[in-house]
Amino acid sequence: DGGITQSPKYLFRKEGQNVTLSCEQNLNHDAMYWYRQDPGQGLRLIYYSQIVNDFQKGDIAEGYSVSREKKESFPLTVTSAQKNPTAFYLCASSIGTGPDTQYFGPGTRLTVL
């Protein structure tokens, strides 16, 4: 089945540690995105990538890093510089950028202990 997978579903991290969230898609989409969702909030854009080996910062990129070495994969690293990392992280992809419909993965819930 075509879709977007994120792993793990739940992730716990100690303060001061970096952690990487996985996002894989087999939809042959060019564009991929990372969003952060906090309780009672809409989704906020962290990073996006339009093509392989290229990515741009979104609204809240500080404390996060990404890579796009393969079309199918867009991992997000939450670094120790991110002051409030506890949140729900959603990965999405679309055929291209612009008004193309974005399709979402199941999300990863990160908790910092």
Add this chain to the structure above:
Amino acid sequence: AQKVTQAQTEISVVEKEDVTLDCVYETRDTTYYLFWYKQPPSGELVFLIRRNSFDEQNEISGRYSWNFQKSTSSFNFTITASQVVDSAVYFCALSEPRRGSTLGRLYFGRGTQLTVWP
């Protein structure tokens, strides 16, 4: 600036009632796209509909219908004869057109939590 407002934070209804979720948007663009997504308790956002700014026809899909009114900058979503499985958070989103290599990003409202009681 782009902005999407979903003024209803939470709505509770009893099964079989009709319910309307409001979405008001702001944009200076004449070409734009509007979306609705559903987020069930599992967390994944499920795409429901996409509309462009030139198409003001109402859309109906089963128990779901959407009313797009440019005059009031609204894109409201109605569920007819609601069911318990409709319980979820619903997000409205706005996309600006892509300019050059600039991303045509999605701006999300804060969502409306719909609870349908049996």
